[in-house]
Amino acid sequence: MKFSYVNPTQIHFGQGQIASISHAIPSDKKVLFLYGGGSIKHNGVYDQVVDSLKQHQFVEFAGVEANPTAETLDRAVELVKEQQLDYILAVGGGSVIDGAKYVAAASVYDGEGWDILIGKHQVTDALPIGAILTLPATGSESNMGAVITRAATQDKLAFMAPAVQPKFAVMDPDVMKTLPERQLVNGIVDAWVHTCEQYLTMPVGALVQDGYAQALLSSLKTLGEQYDQRDNDQWRANLMWSANQALNGLIGSGVPQDWATHMIGHELTALYGVDHARSLAIVQPWLLRNQIEAKRAKLEQMGQAVFNLDPSEDLAERTIDAIEHFYQGLGVATQLVEYGSDKEAAINTIIAQLEQHGMVALGEHQAITLEHSREILTAALK
Structure with missing residues (x-):
């Protein structure tokens, strides 16, 4: 048994913890608010997030798929670069959080984002990430792994890098109440x-x-x-x-x-x-x-x-x-x-x-x- 272990993700667990993002994200950061198909607009999560970000500048990006595709995420990367955003907030399940990791890494890389998945680019730097978990399953909210699909070729590959481990994760079990x-x-x-x-x-x-x-x-x-x-x-x-x-x-x-x-x-x-x-x-x-x-x-x-x-x-x-x-x-x-x-x-x-x-x-x-x-x-x- 020989290993090094650290988990730097701060967990905010329990009911009402979404409000904690107001101080978990530095107020001078320009935030990309990344989410999936819009269910968070029907269960109250979206409103809680927007209220908690009222002291921050933020831009929304919706539409991350259940198996996040590089094609969709590359559009988010373009948005980050165009608007000079410097913090990623992922609100969703493992797919959205995995997508945030890709966006965070690809946004500080000049080449094609898919290079990360095929090992052409080794991730050593990334934008900081925060996560609000809405679907418990993958553990992506406090690990350094992500799985991304390239729809055009039906490739589904993974990457791991300490740089994309979320800085914090909000885990409020109440958000599960409306899950299918x-x-x-x-x-x-x-x-x-x-x-x-x-x-x-x-x-x-x-x-x-x-x-x-x-x-x-x-x-x-x-x-x-x-x-x-x-x-x-x-x-x-x-x-x-x-x-x-x-x-x-x-x-x-x-x-x-x-x-x-x-x-x-x-x-x-x-x-x-x-x-x-x-x-x-x-x-x-x-x-x-x-x-x-x-x-x-x-x-x-x-x-x-x-x-x-x-x-x-x-x-x-x-x-x-x-x-x-x-x-x-x-x-x-x-x-x-x-x-x-x-x-x-x-x-x-x-x-x-x-x-x-x-x-x-x-x-x-x-x-x-x-x-x-x-x-x-x-x-x-x-």
Whole structure:
């Protein structure tokens, strides 16, 4: 166990905390107020933000997609440069916050923003970012990662840079009151798989990280089982905090990480428009079955610690079944049906995208080859 860890994002958690942005953003900053499709204008969030920014100069940019595209975000970058804005305020879920990270980095770069995603430009500087979280799922509000899509080529790629970590994040569970049920369920699944990607690898004796990951999985499992209580303030607060803790860097410090489910899932989203969280639920059970021997020990640990399963020779197999049943109990499919009529052609397309993006050796052991990915997809496509 050897690592360096810091999380510099200041969290303002709880009801009424949107007002805190009035002093969280320096008053001399010219702010880009970045948001998505306009739902914040119907749930009171927009009015709260505008009221809190009344001492600031700000310009609005709406229309960031659920899977943010470089094409849209490049227009925001142009706006930042034209108006010499110097602070980004992202109001939305992980997609808007990821988009803000792209805008913040691309706005201080003279080249094409997509260079960041293909590794042509290494981000060392960016405009400061603040985030108001409206959809708990990705943890993007207090980490340094972002995933961006280029619609023209159906590429969905990620970048990470300390420079784009938000300076602060407002997390008011009240903003979840008007979220569609599909998005609440997606938040549970997304946070669950984020935790698994850092936990379901191999034993390394990391008692704190393992214990914390198991606590998060148990919390998310309880939230799923108590889904009928989703209108409860406590339920909302627990989901918002669990999703944040799942991907703020702590449970992954000093331990092996996987992320193969995400890499394959990204292609399903880019090619077929599958919700990000639902792409993960489609891929993960089949990936775990494909890699069961490499992951058997941690699957057995999870089965006992999270699902309270009795020890047995098939404990790992039963744990995967329990994960799959957890998704299905939330109404989330664990096989893809949106790929059209030709299964073989769909698999070939996904494999070609994985190869093009360099995803040819995935997982904690870099042992998931394109052939393994093909086997996983063959099982995952119904």
